[in-house]
Amino acid sequence: MRSLLLFTLAALLMISPACMVGPNYKRPAAPQTPAFKEQPPPGWKEAQPSDGVIRGKWWEMYNDPQLNALEEQVSISNQNVLAAEAQFRAARYAVKVARAALFPTATVTPSITESRSSGGFVTGGRVASGTSHVTTYDFAGSAAWTADIWGSIRRSVRASEAAAQASFAQLESARLAFQSDLAQDYFSLHGVDGDIDLLQRTVKSYQEYLVLTQNRFKSGVASGADVAQAQTQFDNTEAELVDLGVARAQFEHAIAVLAGKPPAAVNVAVSLLKKPPPPVPLIVPSTLLERRPDIAVAERNVAAANEQIGIAQAAYYPSLSLSASGGFESTDITKWFSLPSRFWSLGAQLPEVIFEGGRRHAEIKMTEAQYDATVAGYRQTVLTAFQQVEDNLAALRVLAHEADADDKAVKDAQYSLDISTAQYKAGTVAYLQVITSQAAALQAERAAVDVLTRRMTASVLLIQALGGGWNAANLPTPGELLQGQ
Secondary structure, three states, rough: HHHHHHHHHHHHHHHHOOOOOOOOOOOOOOOOOOOOOOOOOOOOOOOOOOOOOOOOOOHHHHHHHHHHHHHHHHHHHOHHHHHHHHHHHHHHHHHHHHHHHHEEEEEEEEEEEEEEEEOOEEOOOOOEEEOEEEEEEEEEEEEEEEOOOOHHHHHHHHHHHHHHHHHHHHHHHHHHHHHHHHHHHHHHHHHHHHHHHHHHHHHHHHHHHHHHHHHHHHHHOOOOHHHHHHHHHHHHHHHHHHHHHHHHHHHHHHHHHHOOOOHHOHHHHOOOOOOOOOOOOOOOOHHHHOOOEEEEHHHHHHHHHHHHHHHHOOOOOEEEEEEEEEEEOOOOHHHHHHHHHEEEEEEEOOOOOOOOOOOHHHHHHHHHHHHHHHHHHHHHHHHHHHHHHHHHHHHHHHHHHHHHHHHHHHHHHHHHHHHHHHHHHHHHOOOHHHHHHHHHHHHHHHHHHHHHHHHHHHHHHHHHHOOOOOHHHOOOOHHHHOOOO
């Protein structure tokens, strides 16, 4: 009768809906803005949420086959991305580990025991002689199950699911970050190529001016000081040209490592930046929260922290554990599995802590504080995301105007150099005037190259700030986590 009541109780608990203590999760409110403060460069348009904004392989908008090939290697060979992928797989299996606690645990323990008693022992007030040798055959099994009455186990499963989703978003955030780093290094390298090309042309020009001053000196028209000045300017510029090789080599090495290759295996062909960056499709600010994987990481961490509060609150209530064991035991192997050899037991436990010095209350307050910290971290991540978008929109807009000013400065400096050269050849000005004009022309051209490089890297940073085409809908569902998808 007792066994029947116990199993009836267990069955009722299995099929009845158990309650869950603790707060239900609701995504915390995050900072919002109706529009970005900074306006994009002229000609750019704001995309609507249905447009899909940046899609897939965002780097293809630059129409550079060499960049495309390098970027494809990041997901395949970048060791940091592969480490993040392995961490996600571990988090996915942690969900299965947590979910296993919802089910009973069953074990079987077959055993054979040989025992031998002593040769002399006292029985009935007299000493008996002889030995006793017994072989015992056991085949026992047991099962135990902890009923999730208050939802502690289910909340642990939910916390593991949220942590796995956060790990997936962290993987996507790492992938985007390293893809962005590679693109920035790639454009910076070609910016150095632009500086090298400029200095090579400048060195050639300065060599021509050096020959000019030497010829004028031989003719008695120019002084030795003119020749010395021309020689010094030529040597200094040639040294600058040689020094650029260090920066180019370092950028090339960094690109190789980002692509998961040793530096010796990657050679980036020389190329000059000639076109401004293509327009980047913008999104409305309200959709930014769904587009950034780092925001998804922070939000999923909040969800996991919320479940910890429920787990801590469930500790206030008693837990119900059911256990059963049974099997066969015999000293005769031929009668091992006979009915008289059977044994069994059933049991239930309902432990409850009645005093522990305020520990559970402190644990609840601790999890609530940890939840508040994750909420603050989530909101800070959102604010940082808005800042990064605004920063790069401003950079692109200002640099576009600066590029126009630099183009004008290059033309003006070249015109001034042409006048100074003509005046020097006519003997109306000293060679110092030519050197001054040459320095101004070189500075203007290098500024133009630098601004174009900065515009390219700012466009990459804007794409990263907008999420690189990622969407929170890409997060795996709990079912997909269990299926390994």
